[in-house]
Amino acid sequence: MDSSLTHRFVDVNGVRLHIAEQGEGPLVLLLHGWPESWYSWRHQFGALAAAGYRAVAPDQRGYARSEQPPDVTSYTLLHLVGDVIALIEELGEEQAVVVGHDWGAPVAWTAAMLRPDKIRAVAGLSIPPILPGGMVPPSVTRTQYGEGFYQIYFQQPGVADAEFAKDIPGSFRRLLFGASGDNPLGGKPRPLVVPDGLGLLDTMPEPPALPAWLTEEDIQAYAEDFALHGEHAFTGAFNWYRNIERNNELLAPFRGRGIDVPALYVVGDRDMVTALRGPDTPLTAVVPQLHDAVVLPGCGHWTQQERPTEVNAALLDFLTHVDGPTDR
Template identity: 80%
Template sequence: MEDTTTHRDVVVNGVRLHIAEQGEGPLVVLLHGWPESWYSWRHQLAPLAAAGYRVVAPDQRGYARSEQPADVTSYTMLHLVGDVIALIKELGEEQAILVGHDWGAPVAWTTAMLRPDVVRAVAGLSVPPILPTGLVPPSITRTQYGEGFYQIYFQEPGVADTELAKDIPASFRRILFGASGNNPLNRQPRPWVIPDGRTLLDTMPEPLGLPDWLTETDIQAYADDFALHGEGAFTGAFNWYRNIERNHELLAPFRGRGIDVPALYVVGDRDMVTSLGGAKGLRTPLATIAPRLHAQVVLKGCGHWTQQERPDEVNTALLDFLSHVDRAAAQ
């Protein structure tokens, strides 16, 4: 299939974002997670465009080719949701279907919760809707998993940032394999907990080889874009984590709200997220949180990098969902 993806920059909420786009038709916005970029959707752009959609995948604020605001408080969930709403408007559209993976899923779910007038439908990959803020705050996860829990480890400015920036390609290689379904350690998913005195990458050694879905070209594509930020290559991405507690304060008025638009959830059964208490507990009552849930898809043997590890199955699920949304709108 010919790659007709185009790239350009747009400015939303005063922040320059790089976007990849392809196709014409109803707008579908693909929101990546940590520590990724638009490139994580490389297998979805063309198939969704071929099905008659305008597909746009931004590098979200702080990531890859997009601008990295210096102030850590510029990465709250309200900023991230605001970027999505402003991007839809900048693209000349009134509404969009959102698809998010990892951190992109909380952004998608929260945007759908706050602005159902703009979000036609929402799909989350890996992370279920932990409303209203997207993730459980450190004040709770510290008690559940201890000081070594990866989200706690990410809170200290400069620590994980420096660690991952030392050798960016190696960091991507180790993290992408480490959280994949191909890593034998993930046959029984477990929370990422870093032993005292160790680092994140200590828990994710260099793989002997890459799985079929990941190439050295892919690794370099991520690394080249993150390297644009120099020593702060990962700082913007980590700043999302450094606002989780703040998000719970800012979004407190919306506790009790659910997802009012059509929804889809896709997760791998070897995804670390399935081992977390909050996420595991939310998967069962998902239809209560999102009463217009179309499907909950579990991919056997798939790890955390859902749309990269299982592109064909994810594309099938997304196209079925998009068709469902379009049919419902036509009735």
């Protein structure tokens, strides 16, 4: 990574967030997913900065170096979107392009739906726009996939938290490989279900070797930051899942509203998300200004890490579509 990448802390919307940033120009906010951090965008900073953009990636609330509010209800989409809007203002900007992966995608999509005056364009990686609540609520997924569905499993206070915190590097190693396109057992995407009496990590054995896109140094970078929260290393991250039902209740007034800014969607064809039964609605019905929907062959869930070259190309093509060619 370029040495001009810098780190600092900012206070926004009642929480202290760690941010990494590089470059000058129009602001592009990069929102990580579960259970990641700013580090998941390590391959995007340089490309965006070289193209004349200011790339900023926060550790979102509850994650890595950022503050972890103790109240479960402090992790709704309204809180998370509030963090995004406050961060744009704290950075001295009026607007931003927002790019989100995994859980960061619902935050990005929802921010674009609620605040098009602040979000001038949006890109979602892996998770498509499921409006208005960001994700299908547990009351529905329980019927579709059973009690073992991973999002239902995460609802149990302290259970998955303890499982993942027991061996933090091992948890990242298993999960990042297990949900990747390099896992030979994941050739045909399917919903992630935890068998009765087991934990999620029991379904993801230690990889015999790390794939080319992932190093032991990468694993340690994630693990060291999450370890700052001790036995609650993953609790903030799991609390996002514990608000899915609440999100749908709080955002009910916006049901039927779409996204009125330019948009991009990128997904791997081996991503488990492609096997989930979401709302049967064409993307363009929700996002009429959809620039492109890019499907990456052989790519699993960790889109921008597994396929950085392709993701960077898609993002830069999208930004050119939004801003036109520049001399920056």
